[in-house]
Amino acid sequence: MPGIIKEKPDMSFTPESLVRVPRHVAIIMDGNGRWAKQRGLPRSAGHQQGTENLRQILKAAVEFGVEILTIYAFSTENWKRPRHEVALLMRILEMVIDRELRELNENGVQIRHIGELDGMPERLQRKVREACATTAQNDRLILNVAFNYGGRDEIVHAVQHIIQAGIAPESVTEDLISSYLYTSGLPDPDLIIRTSGEFRLSNFLIWQGSYSEYYYTPVYWPDFNKQEFWQALVDYNHRKRRFGKTDDQLEQE
Numbered sequence: 001m002p003g004i005i006k007e008k009p010d011m012s013f014t015p016e017s018l019v020r021v022p023r024h025v026a027i028i029m030d031g032n033g034r035w036a037k038q039r040g041l042p043r044s045a046g047h048q049q050g051t052e053n054l055r056q057i058l059k060a061a062v063e064f065g066v067e068i069l070t071i072y073a074f075s076t077e078n079w080k081r082p083r084h085e086v087a088l089l090m091r092i093l094e095m096v097i098d099r100e101l102r103e104l105n106e107n108g109v110q111i112r113h114i115g116e117l118d119g120m121p122e123r124l125q126r127k128v129r130e131a132c133a134t135t136a137q138n139d140r141l142i143l144n145v146a147f148n149y150g151g152r153d154e155i156v157h158a159v160q161h162i163i164q165a166g167i168a169p170e171s172v173t174e175d176l177i178s179s180y181l182y183t184s185g186l187p188d189p190d191l192i193i194r195t196s197g198e199f200r201l202s203n204f205l206i207w208q209g210s211y212s213e214y215y216y217t218p219v220y221w222p223d224f225n226k227q228e229f230w231q232a233l234v235d236y237n238h239r240k241r242r243f244g245k246t247d248d249q250l251e252q253e
């Protein structure tokens with residue numbers, strides 16, 4: 001639009017040009033269906049394209065210096081979708097493991113699963129376990145795959161396990177609860193990105209995201225490329241994370 005001066009985005013893609021790189025980035029990969037619909041294609045084509053897109057985002061995450069990438073691939077609410085779509089999303093995860101495990105392993109990616117394995121097809125459960133075990137020693141990038149994941153479900157499980165362990169009420173602290181979540185041992189996400197123009201969490205990392213920075217873009221997931229990812233990191237660099245404090249306090253730190 002004429003008359004509007006837009007800040008020229010920095011596209012140098014070098015971590016050095018950012019003041020801080022978020023250690024942990026989480027992405028709600030949304031908009032596959034609408035991407036397909038826009039092109040007169042079946043939703044499955046959108047899921048396929050969205051899966052392909054992951055490659056460049058993984059590569060970019062390593063290049064940008066992100067240490068942990070968490071991707072939301074299937075929510076506990078996604079079981080409500082038509083049976084054939086649920087089956088397709090399960091097959092896609094299986095196919096990705098079959099096709100990409102070797103290369104991911106060679107590239108030092110540590111795969112972790114967050115979510116409930118129970119309820120997923122048994123063969124897929126085995127493959128997910130195998131992918132996690134094979135890559136457990138890798139340390140270039142931690143890739144957390146949220147599959148059959150729900151934030152409320154995660155908290156319910158944590159509470160059940162805490163009770164089962166016979167932990168005394170006075171020993172229940174925020175740190176203790178964190179240690180019973182699927183993300184145990186990992187820092188909370190610094191930045192949560194959601195594609196496709198939706199402004200909601202959809203049950204994603206509701207405990208861990210309590211102080212995350214949020215970034216929304218109208219771009220559908222299959223079109224969310226390296227440049228878009230970079231833009232999210234640049235935006236993150238303009239945020240002031242106060243964690244409840246005042247600006248004056250932050251300046252004195």
Ligand code: IPE
Binds near residue numbers: 196
């Ligand atoms: C995200 O794309 C993928 C999953 C939720 C599995 P969608 O399938 O939600 O795409 P839209 O939101 O219908 O466009």
Ligand code: IPE
Binds near residue numbers: 028075198
């Ligand atoms: C969130 O997307 C879940 C994933 C990206 C896996 P949805 O498309 O399922 O979210 P809603 O239903 O629009 O909130």
Ligand code: MG
Binds near residue numbers: 030031032
């Ligand atoms: Mg969606």
